[in-house]
Amino acid sequence: MSETAIASPSEAQKSKARPRRPSAFALLLNNRLAAFGLVVLVLVVASALLAPLLPLADPNATDPANRLAPPLSDGHLLGTDALGRDMLSRLLWGTRVSLAVGLSASVIAAFAGSLIGLIAGYAGGRTDQLLMRFIDLMMAFPYILLALAIVAVLGPGLINALYAIAIVNVPFFARNIRGITVGLARREFVDAARLSGKGPVRIVASEILPNVLPTIVITLSTTVGWMILETAGLSFLGLGAQPPQADLGSMLGEGRKVLFTSPFVSLVPGLMIFLVVLSINLLGDGIRDVLDPRLKAGALAKPSARTAVEKNRRWPETKKDETSDAVLDVKGLETQFRIGRSIHRAVGGVDLSIRPGECLGLIGESGSGKSVTAMSLTGLVPSPPGRITGGKVLFETDDLLAVSDKELRALRGGAVSYVFQDPLATLHPLFPVGDQIAEAIRAHQPLDRSEARAKVLDLMRQVRIPNPEARMEAYPHELSGGLRQRISIAMALANDPKLIIADEPTTALDVTVQAQVLKLLDGLRRERGTAVLFITHDFGVVSEIADRVAVMYAGRIVETGPTAEVMANPAHPYTRMLIDCVPVMGEPERRLDAIPGRPPPVDDLPDGCAFADRCPRAAADCRSGDIAMRDIRGRIEARCLHPLSPGDALRGAA
Amino acid sequence: MTTIILKRLLAAIPVLFGLSIIVFLMIALIPGDPATAILGSFATPENVAALNADLGLDKSLPQQYLAWISGVLQGDFGRSYALNRPVIDEVLERFQATLILAGASLLLASIFGLLAGIVSAVRQFGFADKAITLFVLIGISVPSFWLGLILIFFFAVKIRLFPASGMEAVYGGGGFLDILHHLVLPAVTLAVVATGVIARLTRTAMLEVLRQDFIRTARAKGLSERRVIYVHAFKAALVSVIPVIGIQAGFVLGGAVYIETVFQWPGIGAMLVNAISQRDILLVQGGVLVVAASYVLFNLAADVLQVVIDPRLK
Ligand code: SF4
Numbered sequence: 001m002s003e004t005a006i007a008s009p010s011e012a013q014k015s016k017a018r019p020r021r022p023s024a025f026a027l028l029l030n031n032r033l034a035a036f037g038l039v040v041l042v043l044v045v046a047s048a049l050l051a052p053l054l055p056l057a058d059p060n061a062t063d064p065a066n067r068l069a070p071p072l073s074d075g076h077l078l079g080t081d082a083l084g085r086d087m088l089s090r091l092l093w094g095t096r097v098s099l100a101v102g103l104s105a106s107v108i109a110a111f112a113g114s115l116i117g118l119i120a121g122y123a124g125g126r127t128d129q130l131l132m133r134f135i136d137l138m139m140a141f142p143y144i145l146l147a148l149a150i151v152a153v154l155g156p157g158l159i160n161a162l163y164a165i166a167i168v169n170v171p172f173f174a175r176n177i178r179g180i181t182v183g184l185a186r187r188e189f190v191d192a193a194r195l196s197g198k199g200p201v202r203i204v205a206s207e208i209l210p211n212v213l214p215t216i217v218i219t220l221s222t223t224v225g226w227m228i229l230e231t232a233g234l235s236f237l238g239l240g241a242q243p244p245q246a247d248l249g250s251m252l253g254e255g256r257k258v259l260f261t262s263p264f265v266s267l268v269p270g271l272m273i274f275l276v277v278l279s280i281n282l283l284g285d286g287i288r289d290v291l292d293p294r295l296k297a298g299a300l301a302k303p304s305a306r307t308a309v310e311k312n313r314r315w316p317e318t319k320k321d322e323t324s325d326a327v328l329d330v331k332g333l334e335t336q337f338r339i340g341r342s343i344h345r346a347v348g349g350v351d352l353s354i355r356p357g358e359c360l361g362l363i364g365e366s367g368s369g370k371s372v373t374a375m376s377l378t379g380l381v382p383s384p385p386g387r388i389t390g391g392k393v394l395f396e397t398d399d400l401l402a403v404s405d406k407e408l409r410a411l412r413g414g415a416v417s418y419v420f421q422d423p424l425a426t427l428h429p430l431f432p433v434g435d436q437i438a439e440a441i442r443a444h445q446p447l448d449r450s451e452a453r454a455k456v457l458d459l460m461r462q463v464r465i466p467n468p469e470a471r472m473e474a475y476p477h478e479l480s481g482g483l484r485q486r487i488s489i490a491m492a493l494a495n496d497p498k499l500i501i502a503d504e505p506t507t508a509l510d511v512t513v514q515a516q517v518l519k520l521l522d523g524l525r526r527e528r529g530t531a532v533l534f535i536t537h538d539f540g541v542v543s544e545i546a547d548r549v550a551v552m553y554a555g556r557i558v559e560t561g562p563t564a565e566v567m568a569n570p571a572h573p574y575t576r577m578l579i580d581c582v583p584v585m586g587e588p589e590r591r592l593d594a595i596p597g598r599p600p601p602v603d604d605l606p607d608g609c610a611f612a613d614r615c616p617r618a619a620a621d622c623r624s625g626d627i628a629m630r631d632i633r634g635r636i637e638a639r640c641l642h643p644l645s646p647g648d649a650l651r652g653a654a
Numbered sequence: 655m656t657t658i659i660l661k662r663l664l665a666a667i668p669v670l671f672g673l674s675i676i677v678f679l680m681i682a683l684i685p686g687d688p689a690t691a692i693l694g695s696f697a698t699p700e701n702v703a704a705l706n707a708d709l710g711l712d713k714s715l716p717q718q719y720l721a722w723i724s725g726v727l728q729g730d731f732g733r734s735y736a737l738n739r740p741v742i743d744e745v746l747e748r749f750q751a752t753l754i755l756a757g758a759s760l761l762l763a764s765i766f767g768l769l770a771g772i773v774s775a776v777r778q779f780g781f782a783d784k785a786i787t788l789f790v791l792i793g794i795s796v797p798s799f800w801l802g803l804i805l806i807f808f809f810a811v812k813i814r815l816f817p818a819s820g821m822e823a824v825y826g827g828g829g830f831l832d833i834l835h836h837l838v839l840p841a842v843t844l845a846v847v848a849t850g851v852i853a854r855l856t857r858t859a860m861l862e863v864l865r866q867d868f869i870r871t872a873r874a875k876g877l878s879e880r881r882v883i884y885v886h887a888f889k890a891a892l893v894s895v896i897p898v899i900g901i902q903a904g905f906v907l908g909g910a911v912y913i914e915t916v917f918q919w920p921g922i923g924a925m926l927v928n929a930i931s932q933r934d935i936l937l938v939q940g941g942v943l944v945v946a947a948s949y950v951l952f953n954l955a956a957d958v959l960q961v962v963i964d965p966r967l968k
């Protein structure tokens with residue numbers, strides 16, 4: 001979405017969410033999976049810690065007479081292993097060892113990695129390069145392989161396995177911490193500390209370390225599980241714990257020898273490893289969601305193929321039969337965004353009608369709801385959070401909000417097509433432009449490849465793209481902005497549409513190209529008699545192409561009429577201000593944002609006229625009731641209680 | 655195309671050089687006297703002296719490296735004392751088996767990971783999404799060596815559908831189908847983690863892409879939802895998933911160490927474990943170098959593939 005209407009509600013949402021922000025721990029417990037992980041982990045750790053105090057058999061006492069006793073047998077809740085040792089006791093003692101080794105490895109890796117990251121990030125320059133080259137090199141090894149090489153050098157053994165796993169995890173910390181530190185080292189508060197004469201060690205410790213702590217915790221939460229898993233793995237391979245010492249991995253390794261006859265001897269320790277790692281991963285995901293909400297899995301909702309439409313939406317009955325010949329007739333369109341508990345009325349009851357061959361300019365500031373209106377017509381507003389709650393979109397005789405998905409697909413890109421604002425973002429970056437035009441054609445016409453290709457070339461010529469044979473092979477990023485927009489226009493023309501909806505098609509282009517594209521669109525629509533809904537924020541553009549204009553403010557149309565009439569003698573104060581914003585030669589600083597104040601937030605519209613807070617003519621009666629559209633001088637309609645008359649000055653009225 | 659490959663190959667050279675230095679340093683970093691460590695308790699003074707001369711340990715490190723690397727480049731990785739054969743012969747033989755296993759696993763993981771990720775994204779918050787999320791969670795937490803044991807017990811011991819170990823039947827084995835039959839369990843076990851990781855990232859990438867403007871354009875063109883998701887969104891998502899698959903190649907190659915041990919697959923991972931236990935350092939050295947180098951090549955392939963899909967990266 002190019003329109004800020006989408007961005008602004010989420011910003012409003014953020015500011016609303018801030019005051020009632022619960023503590024990090026409460027958030028963590030709110031996440032059911034993370035809480036489950038925490039409970040399991042606490043239970044496991046507690047039982048491992050308490051192992052010496054529990055009434056357990058000696059984990060190393062062998063009892064050959066009782067070997068491989070199945071679980072639940074007398075005195076051995078989990079049975080015995082191949083030497084008759086009590087499995088439960090061995091399990092808890094083994095868990096102790098595995099946890100101790102895994103956690104020690106994590107602490108070492110976190111410490112060494114963070115240190116390297118801090119030094120590299122803070123020192124920068126050659127130190128940074130050298131350290132990071134080395135880290136990259138370590139990451140060029142497959143993960144476990146490097147650990148194996150280290151064990152090979154140091155020799156098998158539990159402590160050596162611990163070192164090996166710690167070392168191979170150092171790069172994850174070093175990279176993440178360095179990334180954050182580089183950014184921090186250039187910030188003002190660090191500069192200030194430097195100027196106050198603090199040494200680098202103190203600056204890193206007092207200014208930078210507190211800020212990288214969350215990153216260290218996040219990295220730790222993602223790697224602790226692996227480290228426990230991999231140390232157990234090395235023991236399983238016989239390269240870690242050596243008998244009589246036992247951890248979960250070496251227990252599993254011993255169990256493997258009697259797998260066929262007594263599978264439980266392997267099942268039990270493996271299950272414990274799984275449980276520990278699973279609970280740590282669940283907890284880690286939860287911690288990450290709390291500390292870094294951007295990464296939260298559910299944060300990105302998938303938009304549906306078509307905007308959700310309220311079942312019992314209403315629309316106003318037609319008052320006059322002025323629009324019977326219209327190609328598009330929109331009545332009382334309402335589109336909302338539901339974000340959290342707030343409802344943003346982006347479009348609050350819009351009426352529009354366009355006759356065949358006519359160009360209607362829909363104009364307003366960003367956030368006025370003009371783009372959302374355009375997207376709503378064929379259901380292109382993403383749901384969630386968008387929702388059409390009212391109105392009717394009559395295209396010829398069909399209500400586009402009620403037609404079947406199949407009918408809608410046939411209309412989209414067929415009789416109704418779009419040209420969007422920024423063709424670099426709206427064309428697919430990975431397909432040649434010719435293919436994208438051909439795709440648009442073949443979605444609606446049964447042409448074979450060569451016929452489609454001929455049609456593509458023809459369309460490209462119609463939009464005056466020089467050398468179309470070569471250009472059709474190009475990817476969007478290889479073309480200039482103007483050419484890209486011509487491609488979009490060619491795509492929109494592909495199936496001889498009756499209506500083109502152009503959403504700020506020239507805004508992303510520079511001025512000369514803007515004029516060319518505008519001229520092209522105008523020429524094409526006149527040649528073909530295509531109706532155009534032209535959306536823009538710029539009256540200068542509207543005056544060049546539109547037959548009629550509709551001015552939109554805070555989700556509603558506030559003035560509409562023939563372009564020349566509105567431009568010459570606007571009735572609504574807002575329209576007047578917009579017109580005054582058109583840049584005049586030699587006064588480039590007169591821009592749209594010159595209108596003082598901001599539009600009201602669409603989740604909290606004031607009573608009465610939405611423009612009252614910015615309106616120099618506002619009077620007491622402007623702030624209550626619903627203000628209807630009224631005929632003004634017969635040709636214009638405006639939503640204003642104190643409209644301007646021709647020649648009225650904007651200020652000092654009323 | 656060829657220029658891209660050549661460029662990436664050139665860029666890989668310093669990495670390979672760095673790898674070789676680290677691998678070379680393995681010997682120098684052995685605590686105590688390397689020759690004694692390698693030969694173990696059977697070392698006689700003559701043997702130690704002979705090995706010392708063989709390794710060139712009396713020369714300076716750079717000289718040692720030069721001698722070693724020029725040998726390596728000619729395929730001379732030294733001799734395995736435990737096996738009494740040239741390291742290169744053993745490594746190459748074993749590496750074939752590892753490539754079969756790792757390649758099959760990566761293929762499985764890519765296919766199922768991508769599919770699961772797409773389905774998960776398309777059915778976001780639905781039943782399929784929840785089931786896949788649960789599988790991913792289990793997949794990335796389960797110890798693969800334990801999962802292998804469970805699968806052996808169930809599929810090889812209980813229902814006897816697949817063999818428990820080895821790569822070929824002892825009698826009359828060795829054909830394609832025979833290897834495939836032996837490959838199923840280890841390849842599936844090895845693929846589980848990578849499948850989970852790829853599925854998780856594909857889901858995120860798809861959800862991100864589905865919000866992009868060009869997807870709205872695809873819908874505005876009147877394309878079918880199938881085409882929007884499987885052609886337009888998937889191709890864009892693939893660009894960010896391919897490097898992840900490249901990294902998973904490393905986890906699969908490394909994880910093969912466990913799986914080869916569990917299933918007695920005659921690959922390089924199982925060889926390394928034995929070699930480490932027997933302190934056959936030269937064999938470890940050769941094995942690590944070959945696997946690490948192949949990982950670099952895997953990543954290079956992923957890089958090139960990414961450029962093929964995304965012309966903006968050229
Ligand atoms: S109704 Fe009142 S506040 Fe609104 S635009 Fe007109 S004069 Fe201004």
